Amino acid sequence: MRMQSFNMACAITALAIGGVLANDSAAKISAGGIVLEKTDKVRMVSEDLYVSKDLVKVRYVYENITxxxxxxTVAFPLPKIAAEDVPYSYSRHFENTDFIEFxxxxxxxxxxxxEIVIIRSQDGRNVTEFFKNKGLPLGPFNALWSYNLENDYDNIKMITLxxxxxxxxxxxxxxxGYDRRAWSTEIYFVWQYRFEPGKQVTVDHQYTPITGGQFFLGDVTYDGWSFKKDFQxxxxxxxxEWTALEKIAGKQQTPLIxxxxxxxQTGNNWAGPIGQFKLTIDKSDPRNIVTLCWDGxxxxxxxxxxxFEASNFTPKQDIVMAVTQGWRE
Known part of the structure; x- marks a missing residue:
């Protein structure tokens, strides 16, 4: 099936990389961290999802079919946050992991x-205890992880670290010859719940999505890499849509996305498809442009x-969208 892109009108100022959470999923907690699991005991009757750059909210209705x-054990996971991306993409630093007001x-x-935080190496090892033993912050946006790894630490400590x-x-x-951070942060919100037979349960989540930023570089290439091709x-x-973005970028001194x-796709861990699914995308301002891949x-x-609305919906893709705005607050 063809993936479609949708131009949701016109304008840009800031671009933030980041944040998404995920559909609820049945889970278990093991020595290696959280493992998301399927269940054939509870179905998702409906999901009503609202996504904007300032707010994400979702209402689920579940039913025990036994x-x-x-x-x-139910887990709501954030996407992995790569340490290497933080200095380039995220505009704010946080001293802890509770930064989305979930x-x-x-x-x-x-x-x-x-809240459970897991630090994982590039090769998949759980290295959370290493971070704890070294007294290193688990929060992915801590000021320690600046580009030069030299914020609040003296030179000797930084050399040793x-x-x-x-x-x-x-x-x-x-x-x-440059050092690259080779770990990522995984954050899960976890709770236990008893689903009674034949009873529908309504679960509401709301949070501030992670936002960061990168410059709109236009049609530039470097060593075989193309910003335009990657973006498209x-x-x-x-x-x-690309032409419209270039026109807006030409009017801004520092356009961001x-x-x-x-x-x-974690919604597939419940019994059967989602009975009724509704997705609302909000671009926040009529002048904004939003582009995303969506098969529908x-x-x-x-x-x-x-x-977008559908019955007996089986998620086959996650949502990743770019918002650009051509005005300044």
Whole structure:
């Protein structure tokens, strides 16, 4: 099936890389971290998802389809945050991992999920204990992870730390001799819930998506790499959309692009397809341009909003979209 790109009107200012959370998933906690699991006991009756660059909110309705109570560990995972991307892509630094103001309600009652942070090496090893033993921050946006690895640490400590990271395989030299961070951060919000037989349960999540930024570089190439080709591939931007972006970028001194996303495919871990699925994409301002890959028809329902609805929906792709705006606050 053909992936489609949707131009949601006209304008750009800031681009942020980042943040998406994911559909709820049944899970278990093991020595290696959280493992998402399928369940054939509870189905997702419906999902109503709203995505904008400033707010993501989702309402699920679940139903236990068995004749007995089902005790499940439920996990809501953020996408992996690569340490190498943080200095380039994210505009703010945080001292902890609780930076998205994540909230959960079950049948209207507030729930405090447990936050679990896992640091994983490039080759897949769980190196969280290494970070803890070295007194290193688990938060992916801590100021320590600046480009030069030299913020609040004296030179001797940084030399020792860099050596420790190399020995653990977490600093790897590239072909030009530069150290590259070779780990990523995984963050999960986890809670336990008993699904009673035949009863529908409503779960609401709301959070501020992770945002960062990169410059709109236009049609530039370097050593075989093309910004235009990468952008068009990732966000399914058509030639007409690209032309519109170039025109807007030409009017701005420092045009940026905001990108964000949402992991949908974990919705396949529940019993059967999603009964009723609704996706609303909000570009926040009529002057903005939004490009994304989406295998379905997005219908304009408001000056800034586009919507997709389906029955018995099986997610086959995650959402990654770019928002560009041509005005300054």
């Amino acid at each position: 004749n007995a109570p089902q005790d499940l 909230s959960t309600r079950i049948d209207g009652d507030n729930v405090e999920p447990r 860099s050596q420790d990271l190399r020995e653990e395989g977490l600093l790897i030299q590239d072909k030009d 591939k990732e966000f399914c931007a058509s030639e007409s 905001v990108d964000l996303g949402y992991i949908l 028809k997005l219908t304009k329902i408001a000056p800034t909003q586009f919507q």
